[in-house]
Amino acid sequence: MTFYKKLSPFYNLIVFYCIISFLLRIVLLFHPITQSSFTILECLKIFGLGFISDLFTFIVASVFLWLYLIFISNSKYNTPSGYIILAVFVALFLYIASGKSIFDEYGGALPRIILIFVGIKTVLFALLLFLPKLRDKIRYWLFVFVIFLYVLLILQNGISEYFFWNEFGVKYNFIAVNYLIYTNEVIGNIMQSYPVIPIFSALFLVTAIFTYFIVKRSGNYIDAIPSVTDKLKITGVYVVLFMISLAAIPTLAKTENSRNVFVNELQSTGLYKFYLAFENNKLDYFKFYKTLPAEKAFNILKRQLPGISGENTKRTITSDSLENHKNVVLITIESLSAEYMKMYGNKENITPFLDSLAQKSLQFTNLYAAGNRTVRGLEAVTLCLPPTAGESVLKREDNKNKFSTGSIFKQRGYNVKFMYGGDAFFDNMQDFYSGNGYDIVDKSSFSAEEVTFENVWGVCDEDMYNKAIKVMNAEAKENKPFFNHIMTVSNHRPFTYPNNKIDIPGDIKSRDGGVKYTDYSLKKFFAMASKQPWFKNTVFVIVADHCASSAGKTQLPLDKYRIPAFVYDPNAKPKKYNQLMSQIDLMPTLFGLLHFSYKSKFFGQDVLKPDYKQRAFIATYQDLGLIKDNVLTILSPKQQVKQFKLKPEPKDGIAPDYQIDYNEKCMKTERTDLVNETISFYQTASDMLKKKKYQK
Known part of the structure; x- marks a missing residue:
């Protein structure tokens, strides 16, 4: 041949x-x-x-x-090499079939797919080995x-x-x-x-x-x-x-x-x-979505953000009181849908601590996550701008030196850290946060003695909180305020955590167990924190990164974006804020509570100010939505626009402020004002990023 x-x-x-x-x-x-x-x-x-x-x-x-x-x-089927290779295949198949292989840590269909593949390879090799005449x-x-x-x-x-x-x-x-x-x-x-x-x-x-x-x-x-x-x-x-x-x-x-x-x-x-x-990971807004002339888009935005001028979001935020440089701990909880909490109708009692803490806090009962992945939640509370088309800013090349919540704290002499129990290289968190002035505390920072349990995502929440207490105790001795952003991992598939902590075993991989263990760990964290000298001078912000699932009957199902959020200050009286708001508004509202005066580029606003106009942003990678006036407006590629009238579908036994279900009925008559406002938000945010106007 x-x-x-x-x-x-x-x-x-x-x-x-x-x-x-x-x-x-x-x-x-x-x-x-x-x-x-x-x-x-x-x-x-x-x-x-x-x-x-x-x-x-x-x-x-x-x-x-x-x-x-x-x-x-043909040589690999000779004796004894053929039997050795077959034995390796069989051993590998049994290892995967045991349900305790490394692939099981990822959950989903991956272990089954690999098991089928290895099984087929094993059977075929055996046939070729034992049936030489049919080889x-x-x-x-x-x-x-x-x-x-x-x-x-x-x-x-x-x-x-x-x-x-x-x-x-x-x-x-x-x-x-x-x-x-x-x-x-x-x-x-x-x-x-x-x-x-x-x-x-x-x-x-x-x-x-x-x-x-x-x-x-x-x-x-x-x-x-x-x-x-x-x-x-x-x-x-x-x-x-x-x-x-x-x-x-x-x-x-x-x-x-x-x-x-x-x-x-x-x-x-x-x-x-x-x-x-x-x-x-880019999807060019200006190529695929409906646009307005730039001047008109920014003029419409000015109605929402009084004080801006020209084609940017620069404005001055002023307070009539002295700034309060309290420590701030922001905890973004993995996949904590509103529906898991008792006040939103859950009857399984899987968040007893969060339910009780909410009653002592400033609650935001009508807040929506910006997206459906962790990077979107982190983007929302860090950059406070609407989710833009394509991949999150965290995972883009141009993700550094942005105007961020961390930069506001840095200007006031705060120590600024991002804490994550897993490997911060995941989802580009290391690159993004270090590139925006945050110090990183992740799994690599843990000593062997500090890890009691871990899975593929990282150490359990208890270990993360124990580490956080140590870090904050050290920071408190520096006589500087600190801002620490903690991202949890335990409420994520495969939902494994230490046994004998809650009444749901950690090795049965239950989502309810993941939520309840997350709640249990948070309770332990607050119990430890309350004994520290810095506790009474610290404000705790607790919010989900996104919901557990985004799938629904409609493009953007509202109930799959509703998340709990509250601010706990040991010295403040509990309050409830029931107006519609976005995840991007949380940190600007906190700055208002601390009476910060600063130059802002944020799209997010202090919702407690009298000039705040209610609206919320929800999005996938390609569908960009605005909720306002009981209408959901969605921008999609190919310059498509859809609008849905929102009608509450109340459930018995749940207070009006905590109803999360809505019927989304397609509108036959377009609300042009809301279409233009939606375009204005997303177009100007895309423009700011594209032209590098959102740098600090």
Whole structure:
């Protein structure tokens, strides 16, 4: 067999991939949404550079094919190596099946998926080992399956790129990444929007046909399995091409610099664009959402933020009293939905301490989380600006030196820290908070003696609070006030925590247990804190980062964004604030309570001021919502706007201030004033970030 024939599986699949990509570009070029004409030079750029980019992209994507082919051999089934390898597979399968493997810490479907994969590998290896007469036939059908899978993925990607272009007029971007996150909603939308059964039936039929021809042209690889020497040559060639491809793909992407956006999009390779979406996490507001002239947008914003002028949010916040430089401890609690607390209707008594503490605090009973992930909650209380399209500011490259709550405290000589029981590299917290002047206390700061329990997310909340007390005791000796932001981890899947702490065992992985242990740990923290000399001079702010789930019947279900929040001051009388507000308002309100006077850029406001106008922001990565006047206005990509009339659906036994369920009825008549106000908030926030006006 010539060396060329030994590369036949790679060669034939590359040819197939490039043909599909070429045909896809032609289809997209003449698609009705591609409202542009192209010069001959632009067409050469689209198809010429696009082809080269496709070639290099597939070389990188074929790494799994190379791994599969390179390990095909007969020698591994010889005695005793075959039995040793089989024993390793069996041991690995039993380890995963035990339910105590490292994969179980992640919860969800991951352990099951890995168990199935290892199980199939074990069975196949055993068949090939014990049935040598059928080995060639089994190997042949495995080879067919691998080729079938590659052909299917190539065709599936082509179809996906077509439908994505049909929707948005671009190749993959962050919305496509978002589709992987909201799988249930996306699959449901696909099932209702397209004739799925006919499409997939045709897809599998076409895949089978092309697989037949590719296998026929590539089957010689397994008819005469290459020797070790030949495999080393194949590996050498592949590694060189792989390294060249890694350098060439981003270089070619830089040539996508035409003023005609369609030229750039058609030239690009969808798979690489998808990778970039993961890396950049951006969704350009001005490209995908409805906009207003900049001057008009900021003029509308001025009605909400009196005192601003020009195209920014600069204004002066003044107090008529002396500033009170009390210590501040901000605790953002993982996934604490309002529905878990007794006052919002929960009957399981899983937050007894928080229920009692709320009665001694300034309660905010009608507060909404800005988003549905931890990074959004952290962004809301740190930067106090509406959630912008795409990924959170925390995870963007330009995430440093922002105007933040930490910077306000720093100006007053506070020690400023972010405390997290896990690894702060997760979700880019380390990079964001250190880049904004916070000192970091995370799992790496703990000594072995300080850790009594940990899971994949980090140390348990009790350990985190014990560490926090030690840190604050040391800070108090410096005769400087401190601001410490603590992010909890225990109320997160897999919901494991130390046993014998509450009446729900920590090893049964119960969500109610996670909530109750979080509450128990907080009670212990306050018991310890109350014995410290700095306690009476400290204000505690407690708020959830987001709800436990964001899925619902509507785009933005209100009950999935309602979170508890309160401010506890040992020297203040309890109060209740029942007006609509946003998570981004919490810290500006605290600054008002401390009588801070400062230059502000925050979109968040002191809700206790008489000029505050009620509204709240709720969002996913792509749907941006504003709640106001019992109307939910949602901005979506493709310049779409929807409005819903909100009607309370009260539940028996719950006070009016704590009702969280609403019926969202689509409005036939548009409230243009609210549409413009929603656009104003999100457009100006995006503008401030894009033009780097939100720096401290």
